[in-house]
Structures are given as C-alpha cells and as structure tokens.
Amino acid sequence: MSIVTVQLGQCGNQIGFEVFDALFSDSHCPQGLCSKRENEAYQASCKERFFSEEENGVPIARAVLVDMEPKVINQTLSKAAHSGRWKYDQHSCFCQKQGSGNNWAYGYSVHGPRHKESIMDLIQKEVEKCDSLSGFFIIMSMAGGTGSGLGAFVTQNLQDQYSNSLKMNQIIWPYGTGEVIVQNYNSILTLSHLYRSSDALLVHENDAIHKICAKLMNIKQISFRDINQVLAHQLGSVFQPTYSGEGSWHYRRNPLGDLMENLVPHPEFKMLGVGNIPQMSENSLAYSTFTWAGLLKRLRQMLISNAKMEEGIDWQVRPPLSGLPTLSKMSTNKEFHFNTSIANLVILRGKDVHSADVGAFKDPALYTSWLEPVHAFSVWKTQRAFSKYEKSAALVSNSQFLVKPLDVTVGKAWNMFASKAYIHQYTKFGIEEEDFLDSFTLLEQVIASYCNL
C-alpha cells in the first residue's frame, strides 16, 4: 500500500527531500546483508510505498509540495532531478509568489481557504496514482508561518475528505531559544488543531537532533541539511519494509496502519517520539561492531531516562519497583525523571536479527498500569540491513517524553496571552481569543492525561 507525503513550507520541503533520498539510497544500497531475492523484495516494497513508476524508469516520489514562495520548492525539485536516480513530479507542486511572514492566522484563515481547491486537487491526483492508499504523511514545522497554519488547515481538510485514511503529521518542535517571538502561540494553535484532525503526531525536537549532530556525528558547523539528514535517517529506519510477523518472510503491507493500531489507538495520547541507535558518522561506522544485547540495553535506557541519543545516558534512572502503590510510583517518577510509556514499538534491522532478545522491553514497570506489556509492546524485524549499519534499532514511543517541553511552551504562551501581547496579529485574520482558549484547554487536558500515567 502506498503513502502520499505532503511537504509543507520550507521546513517540510527540505526534510521531505532528505527523507525520500534516504529511503531511495537505502533501498538501492548494495550492502544489504541478505540474499538477492530478499533485496529485490525489499526494494519492491519500498518502491510501491513511496514511489510511482514512469515510462523511462525513473521513480517519482509520491509527494505534493506546497509552499507560499517558489524558492525552496524550485531548489527541492532541481536537487532531486539532478541526482538522476529519482525525482518529483513537476506538476505536483503548489506555490505562490508571496510568503506569509510567520503568521499562523494568515496561513490558516487566508492562504488555506484561498488555495484549498488547488492543493486538494493535487493531493487527489497523487491518491489516484496509488493502487491502494495506506494514508498520508504530512511534514511541517510547528511554529513557523506557512508550514504550521497552512498545515493545520490542510490536515483538517484531509480529515474531512479522506476520513477513513490514516494521517500522520511529522512536526518539528522548534529550538527552545527560537527566533520567532510568537512561536509559542503558533505551537499551541498548531498542536491543538492537529490533535483534533490527525491520527498521530510524530515529534522531532530541533534541540535534540542538534545535539546528535554535534556529539555523535562530530559535525563542526551544523547546517539545517545535517539536521534534516539525521531526521531522515530516523524516519527511514521506521518506514522501510519489515516482515509482517514472527516467522513470516513477507513484508508488511500497511506499516502506517500497523504502527497506529499499536501505538495511538487512544484519542488522548497521540504524541510519538522516535529514537535510533546506533547513529554515527560514516567514517566511524567502519570501525564499530555491535551486539544486539548492547544496542537494546542502551535503547531501553534511552527510553526510560528520556535521552535522545546513546551518549550521556543517565544510568541512574531506574523503573519503579513493582508492588509499590500507585501514589509512591508517581512521586518516585517525579524525583528520578522516569519516563513512563504507554506503548512502544521496537524495529530491528540487520544481521542475526532473530536472535535479538527484546525481553527487557516487556517489563511491566516501564508501562502505565492500565496497559499490559503484551498489548503495549510490539517488535518488527527484518534481516535486511539499513543504510550500511550492520545492526540498527529504532524505537517509536508513545510516552511522557514531550510533557515537559509541552508544559513549558504552554506556560510561556499563556503568559503572553494573559497580557494579550501580539494577539491582534491573529484576531486580524479571524483567530479569536476563544480559539486560543480552546487550544489551551485541549493542551492542558493532554498534559494532565500524560502526567497521570
């Protein structure tokens, strides 16, 4: 089944390009560590999901590119075409001549309705190219102007028009010390709108990825391209094909559906985080060997201590002892920053993957009391190595990892709102104070739900 990607704004388009590039490069990587037949099946599965075929054989990404100014889209199109390996469809692009000045309300209330028909038409054309549609993958920033406001509008329309299809939004959490003054307003408006119309929110924090680039990849001058490539690597390790079950040798047909069924069935808990191990520069890769036991142990500690990378993990954090009543469990959590999970999905790729033991992830202490590990934990595997890593493991987690950043953002936005700072920029274009209050209510509810695990 196929996934249609919608790339919104500068952020969405740049990341989208890196994602398709990572997926393509991996599927054509010669060091797959598996048989030729296996490799072909893997390639075919990846291709069906993300690319469509053209007569001269160059795969075309199943994507719609949207931005309010032409510069980034043109760059993206030419970068893809230039590589000669895959490209975008020239006609699946929508752009205008003017930007929207980081104004969420303008993106949502003006750009959205004005260009709704054209954008939805483009998406419809992409959907018709698919034999069968698994769902939509929408890449956007949370706090920018075009990406966030327009993205919220487009997601809402996808919900109306394709109510039975799945929708996953990949959102970029801005730097804590961001440049846009109203980024907190934009963030809460985006999040609350997406929470209503999307099925899952896959959140990547700029701060976290920046650290990965600095510490693990040893990049001195970190550009957005480096950040986007790390992000694309993480997404690729989640979405590339995996076997459909224990002992099966066929690739899963609907990864988006299976992922959502396992991780986000509860309507109040939709926020997902991705972690990946190992992550390092290509030079170091040649000198490293890994064991599954070592990788999984570090991944588990990353989960419970809410670490975003495998260096500097806090090994002091331990799961609470079972048998303690719930009240003390909560206070212990607060003291030692233990990250309680609702559900986890571990994806293993590479050599001897069937011997990897994931028992440590089935510990009930990791999870909330109302969901047992048998329901909360799933594992996907494939022998085929990902992107030259002999062994790699990814973790998609629905847990408390985002509660603190969310709480901080909501707090800051509320402080600004209390003094009505900059509100006129929004009310000018139809976002009233009521809408802000609704957003605050929804997000406070989400924070409370996650805290009460």
Add this chain to the structure above:
Amino acid sequence: MGRRRRCRVGPEDATRALPEAIAALSRTLPVGPSPEIFRRAKFDCPEAAPALWRLLFRVLSPGPADGASASLSLEAQARWVKSALHSQGYPSRALAQLPDNGSQGSRQLLLALAWLLARGPLLEQLLAQGRVRLGDEMPVCECEALANPGPPAPGVEEVSGVDVRHLQWLMGKLRFRWRNLMASQQEQCALLGQIHLYTRGCHSNRSLGHLSVTETELLRDPEGGRQLLQRLESENARLEAALEWRRRQLVFWRWMDTVLGACPPEATFLPRIHEPGARALEPVARELHALREQLRGAVEARRAAGAAGAGDRRPEWSAARRALRQAVGQDLAALQRAWERGGGLTQPHGPHRLVRMEAGAPRGPGLRAPEVIEALRTQEAHLEAVLRRLQGQCRRELARLARALPGLIWIPPPGR
C-alpha cells in the same frame, strides 16, 4: 448406485446396515467420529464424550474452522456448545447440567446431535460451508455474519474493575483495525480488477470470460493444482457419503429411538421450573395479573370517555389519529424499503462470484454491481441516520446530566 435394496432384509444385512449408516453420516460430517464412538455413546461411556463435544462445537460454529477456534480448550468448547444449543432452543436440561470439563454425557450429546440433524438442513449447511470455491467471491449481505456471532476469542477472561482508559484503548484499536481492513479490502479489489483484466479471454467458459485467482494460480503452479484436485476429490467423497446417508438414515433413526429409551426417566425433555424458582415467581405472577387488570380498567374508562363526551371534538381527533397512523405507516414502510434490497433484488443471500464484463456485453444471470451498490448505499444512509439520531440523544442526555451538577464545566472531547 442403480441397485435397489431388497425388500427382505436378512439378519446379516441388518447387523451391517447400522454401522454403515453411521459411517456414512460420519464421513459427511466434518471431524466425524467413528461408529464405535456412537455405539459407546448410547451406553453413556465417558470416553466417547470429548469427541462428541468437539463434533458439536465444529458443527455449531458458523464459518470455516480456523486456527483460533480449534485451539480453544475442550472446556471452552463445551461451554460454548451448551450456550449455542440453548440459544437454538434445545429443550433438555440434562445437557446444560453436564460438567464443563467435557468428560461426561456422551449419550446426551448424541441426542443433541440427532436433534440438530432432525431439525433442519444441517448436513446441507455444513457441506455448503466447506465447499471448494473456484471463483473470486464476495458477500452481498451481512445476514449470516449477523445471525451467528461465533465462539469467543481465546484468552478472553472476566476481569472486574477495568480502567476506562484501557477500554478506550481497545475501542480505538478496534477502529484502527476496521480502517486497516477497509484499506486492505480496497487493495484486494484493485488487484482482483487487474487480474480479471489481464486474463480476459482465457477462460473456457465464455459467460465468465476471465480467470479467477484460484484458476490463475492453477495455471501458474502445478503443485497448487494438485492440492486443488485433492480438495475437490475429498469434497466429492463427502458428497457421496451424504447421498449414501440419505439412503440409509432410517436405520439410524430407529436406533436413536432405542438410545432415547435407554435414558433414565429423570432426564426428561419437558421443561420444568425449578422448585425454589417457582416460589419466587409467585408474587411476580400475581403482580403481573394485577397490573393487567388495572390496564384493562383504564383502557375501558378512556374508551368510554372518548366515545361519550367528544362529539364535537371527534372529527379533528380522528383526523389527528389518521395523520398519526399515516406517519407511522410511512416510517415503517421506509424502514422496510431500506432493509429490503432495493426493490428489484430478489437474488439469494450469500457470496456471489465476481465476473468482470465488458461494457455493452449481454447481461447474464446474477446481480449487477451497480444495483448491489445502490441497495447497500440505501442501507448505509439509513444506518447513518439512525446513528446520528442516537448520537444526538446521547449528547443531549450527557448535557442534561452535566447541567444537573452545579459547578461542573463541560469540556467535549477533541475531534469527532
């Protein structure tokens, strides 16, 4: 096959006739036990019980046997058989009283099997269920699935005090599975369409015109062809056994009379109310009778009042009644229409073979897709209207409850 039975049945024939009849029955049934089991069951031997529990489970489950049902423990199967027989109206208490571990009661089970056989076209239904299907089939109605909910999933337990979040989780999971199922079905349809398109003109039967998936696999893979042949041969064997059973069954029924006779007198088939239960029901029966009298009195009074006083009101009153009756009649007719399959559809229920036709080709027997789609759309619209009405009722009720509690802030959930 052409031989007639002799009118005089010799003693050797007589002793052979019963085991042969039972053997024919057993070959027709899925997981049929041996004639020896039947004989032991007449004498209520415990070792015959498990095989008969399993047979009844298999016979009563709707749909083909799958791994999940087969892996249920004997105890779970026994419990389910009891509840299934009860819901079908089986009148014996003795069977309901058998222990769940499946170790006893072979005679009762034999009687239950005979009851099922005598009651309805059981063997025909089982044979139809297990048919080898060569075409790509699709159901056009939900009747069978709705009528027989089937055995419980293994591993379902009674748990007290469940967190509501767990239930919400399960509900959400169910919704996602439904959406994924729909996506899979769309994918299957797209692929079927492609196969039917590519194999145009390959079928020897002109009215079909193209191959089905099974037939295509038959051509591509000789091993699959051999397996299909085996399945067809075993189905033939079952059909022949069914015909043989039809010829011989009289002997079986006479024997079943003796089985019934062998039952002890307590295991009677008349439904009897438990003594303590009867005592408890007495006051209830009295109250019911009193209420009935009251109602009768009230109705008479109103009728009298209505007939007596309302001379001048009568025209509008009866006009109002007529209008009401008309509205109700229209509602019922609409309901009926929405549930019947769109007027012109009189085809039988159950799965139909999919055949792709060229535009303008002469119409063959069977349903046309647009008609079925139309009928389903009507049903869907009707169900959606009912759903919206019920949702509105729920919302109003919740709002009413929220208003009743002072100081309560009502926050609706996000999204739909």
